[in-house]
Amino acid sequence: MTEKKPFYITTPIYYPSGKLHIGNSYTTIACDVMARYKRMQDFDVFYLTGSDEHGQKIENKAAELGITPQQYVDDMAADMKKTWELLEITNDKFIRTTDPAHEKAVADIFERFLAQGDIYLDEYVGWYSVSDEEFFTETQLAEVYRDADGNVIGGKAPSGHEVELVKEESYFFKMSKYADRLLAYYEAHPDFIQPESRKNEMINNFIKPGLEDLAVSRTTFSWGVKVPSNPKHVIYVWIDALANYITALGYGSEDTELFDKYWPADVHMVGKEIVRFHTIYWPIMLMALELPLPKKIFGHGWLLMKDGKMSKSKGNVVYPDMLVEHFGLDALRYYLMREVSFGSDGVFTPEDFVSRVNYDLANDLGNLLNRTVAMINKYCGGNVPTYQGDVTAFDASLKALSEEVVTNYQKEMDNMQFSTALSEVWRLISRANKYIDETEPWKLVKDETKQADLNSVMVHLAESLRVAATLLQPFLTHAPKEIFTQLGVTGDVAGSFEMVQFGSFPVGIEVVAKGTPIFPRLDLEEEVAYIKEQMSGKTATDQDEAEEDENMWNPENTELISAKDKEIKYEDFDKVELKVAEVIDCRKVEGADKLLKFRLDAGDKDHRQILSGVAEWYPNPEELIGKKVVIVANLKPRKMRGEISQGMILSAEKDGKLQVIEAPLEAENGSEVA
Helix, strand or coil, X not given: CCCCCEEEEECCCECCCCCCCHHHXXXXXXXXXXXXXXXXXXXXXXXXXXXXXXXXXXXXXXXXHCCCHHHHHHHHHHHHHHHHHHCCCCCCEEEECCCHHHHHHHHHHHHHHHHCCCEEEEEEEEEEECCCCEEECHHHCCEEEECCXXXXXXXXXXXXXXXXXXXXXXEEECHHHHHHHHHHHHHHCCCCEECHHHHHHHHHHHXXXXXXXXXXXXXXXXXXXXXXXXXXXXXXXXXXXHCHHHHCCCCCCCCCHHHHHHCCCCEEEEEHHHHHHHHHHHHHHHHHCCCCCCCCEEEECCEEECCECXXXXXXXXXXXXXXXXXXXXXXXXXXXXXXXXXXXCEECXXXXXXXXXXXXXXXXXXXXXXXXXXHHHHHHCCECCCCCCCCXXXXXXXXXXHXXXXXXXXXXXXXXXXXXXXXXXXXXXXXXXXXXXXXXXXHHCCCXXXXXXXXXXXXXXXXXXXXXXXXXXXXCCCHHHHXXXXXXXXXXXXXCHHHCCCCCCCCCCECCCCCCCCCCCCCHHHHHHHHHHHHHCCCHHHHHHHHHHHCCCCHHHCCCCCCCXXXXXXXXXXXXXXXXXXXXXXXXXXXXXXXEEEEEECCCCCCEEEEECCHHHCCCHHHHCCCEEEEECCCCCEEECCEEECCEECEEEECCEEEECECCCCCCCCCECC
């Protein structure tokens, strides 16, 4: 028996300073998707997450609540575990930095660094943010406060948190000693940091200007791991927290079986705000320990709200338990992985969330299952016919697309491009829905000579659903099982990667007598209002009244500002035809740095093509696929770089920033914008 290949994946360990929101869930679900995918490929997966429980902020919060720091982190860790259970996260271990084995290993690591001359004692003077657990130079501050004489007296960190001047004795790690070696490693391992833009940022912003030595101990608080040889010092958070990736596997203990098996990690997945610590400080620490470096560090973007990062003070925080309890777990997991191009920032809106559930899950997937099960019952007595290969004129193209989707899906999953992988699955789902319209089984059943055609249509639909459900298993934890149940398939046929080709459906399978919708359609207005109410803590009526009070205005007194010199009449504007178009494909134009080539469904007899000079603002053009945009539909076609452009895509631009204008997902392709 061949031994399974190990695969080790980690989330960052989360700081227990408050209730986890969907931004934290985004990272953890992404890792869970990857872990489930690798298990489907028969890897021996070890998936780690946990909590970062030391530091001044924890000490302060516990004091405010009148409890010990240990009591505080115990409660917070329990809440974290409940959240991950709710989201059905399949982590193999939950590490806490207050675990005795971890604390001992961290203390030993520090003493080793000290003994081999990587750490020295000095005095630190600089600006410190308690909330960020991070030191900043004056030039790194986003905002600087000065007194009347111009002296710096405070400021704000890039996160927006206040900083304070700290002067204390501290141990420093000689980061500069390893800078050249780290750069050489980057060059020898071009895929080490993903996306590549993160690597360029690290090199240009931190390493090339001169890598500063890092303060690695504090004396102004006591909640942390003490330096054994100088216990007035507490080991600073980044050595403590980063070491979790190896101590969780038993590094520094008597039992190193897991460490020997799984290290180095295949993927550290982190938010972009902590990429520097994971791609500079952590590799250098590992070099000092003479340990292999992780194979890949993926710094994903943030999940934002329309008004920026989630914040209780803004009233825009979305918690996963609210969405799961009201809409179901699959809806949340699908939205988070589908809506955001992994690596880029994404924006959560209640409208997009509900629309994704309605159009992707209820309309496309759910309706395909409902129609298929109903037709097999009605036309075939409830039994899935035997696969006979290509019978109708449309069978071969559906099968070929399925094979293409499986190949592309695996490529995108291996690159952790989860949104694109899901869009591939939806290509198959959409094609299967179209296949029903092409083959018209309701007509075939009326012609006795077309029985073979009818049977082929039914089994091709069942196969399409089975393949789609198999590919969806890393993402959705309930719907694939329900699809298999309604189709009547079990065992390896239900969910094995080795059985994703057409023709694997068992002979004599009987579908359920009556299928039930796996994703009931939602009332858009009602559900959007519900989410907004939960976010703000106010009822919809309260919100409306508050907005009405704040917006007393007289439009006739408003000074209108226009960038154009001349007003136009309504008759002039009416000549422009604006339409909603869905982006079917989007890619760069070869030989043109500024142009993207859009393939669009604008309700025409076939897809149209538009070239747009927005490549600078969309370095990952595939993130636009599936979006709906507004186009000028009656603009005279013209050639650009040898390619036809049949219209114009509208965008908004100000202060050097540009964004393509998106239409609501529920708007019909080709509908007129009036």
